[in-house]
Amino acid sequence: MSISIKSKREIEMMRESCKLLEQVFAQMRDALKPGISTKEIDSLGEKLIRKCGCTPNFLNYNGYPASICVSVNDEVVHGIPTKDRIIQDGDIVSLDAGLIYKGYHSDMARTYGVGKISEEARLLIERTRQSFFEGIKVATEGAHLFDMSNAIDEYISQFGYGIVRDLVGHGIGTKLHEDPQIPNFSQKRRGPKLQAGMTLAVEPMINIGRGDVAWLDDDWTVVTEDGSLSAHYENTILITDGEPEILTFNGICE
Ligand code: MF3
Ligand code: CO
Numbered sequence: 602m603s604i605s606i607k608s609k610r611e612i613e614m615m616r617e618s619c620k621l622l623e624q625v626f627a628q629m630r631d632a633l634k635p636g637i638s639t640k641e642i643d644s645l646g647e648k649l650i651r652k653c654g655c656t657p658n659f660l661n662y663n664g665y666p667a668s669i670c671v672s673v674n675d676e677v678v679h680g681i682p683t684k685d686r687i688i689q690d691g692d693i694v695s696l697d698a699g700l701i702y703k704g705y706h707s708d709m710a711r712t713y714g715v716g717k718i719s720e721e722a723r724l725l726i727e728r729t730r731q732s733f734f735e736g737i738k739v740a741t742e743g744a745h746l747f748d749m750s751n752a753i754d755e756y757i758s759q760f761g762y763g764i765v766r767d768l769v770g771h772g773i774g775t776k777l778h779e780d781p782q783i784p785n786f787s788q789k790r791r792g793p794k795l796q797a798g799m800t801l802a803v804e805p806m807i808n809i810g811r812g813d814v815a816w817l818d819d820d821w822t823v824v825t826e827d828g829s830l831s832a833h834y835e836n837t838i839l840i841t842d843g844e845p846e847i848l849t850f851n852g853i854c855e
Pocket of ligand 2: 708770771802804835
């Protein structure tokens with residue numbers, strides 16, 4: 602496994618890619634209302650990505666047929682947008698998007714409650730988000746990758762939630778998925794040492810019930826096996842000799 606270290610110039614490209622993505626993302630978030638179809642969110646996202654001269658990196662990735670992943674309620678990730686799937690009041694909706702700017706990829710996800718959601722759903726979303734921040738607290742040069750995995754697991758476990766194990770975070774740069782894989786659950790080994798200049802997509806996927814998942818017949822949509830709600834929170838980060846820089850988090854999308 603070799604983890605790429607980005608040069609100063611590459612880091613600038615990554616920053617810009619991520620900044621543009623966050624701007625696009627905010628507009629999808631604002632469009633997320635009862636009555637909108639998941640396909641309309643996808644079309645909006647693709648249009649906005651292309652408008653800034655970028656390319657949607659999910660489109661046709663391993664055959665994925667859309668630009669944005671829209672995963673509702675018990676859908677964990679990779680929900681394929683369709684015109685018949687209409688967002689309802691009370692849904693929790695995970696948006697996952699990425700783009701390519703001058704050859705450099707960005708990737709982020711958020712789960713949003715639409716209208717009035719249950720208290721248990723609100724807590725799931727809040728704690729999934731917090732688990733990301735608990736993870737990156739230990740993500741500094743010289744630490745080990747799995748320190749982050751362990752921190753996420755330790756934080757989430759107190760709530761009795763299930764951590765999705767079949768999908769993991771990843772390195773990112775000139776490809777959407779680079780080494781290393783980043784599990785969100787505790788590891789026996791320490792994993793590779795973190796170095797300044799690594800860019801990583803850290804993305805806990807957390808279920809209210811068990812962590813087990815299943816794939817729908819479309820071969821993409823990942824759902825919780827027990828039908829419980831699931832939330833996702835992802836940022837592209839840069840490892841530094843201090844706190845990591847959260848490249849997809851510039852005060853536009855919390
Ligand atoms: N954000 C997803 C991931 O982390 C990418 C979606 S895969 C795709 O890795 F096929 F939908 F593009
Ligand atoms: Co990702």
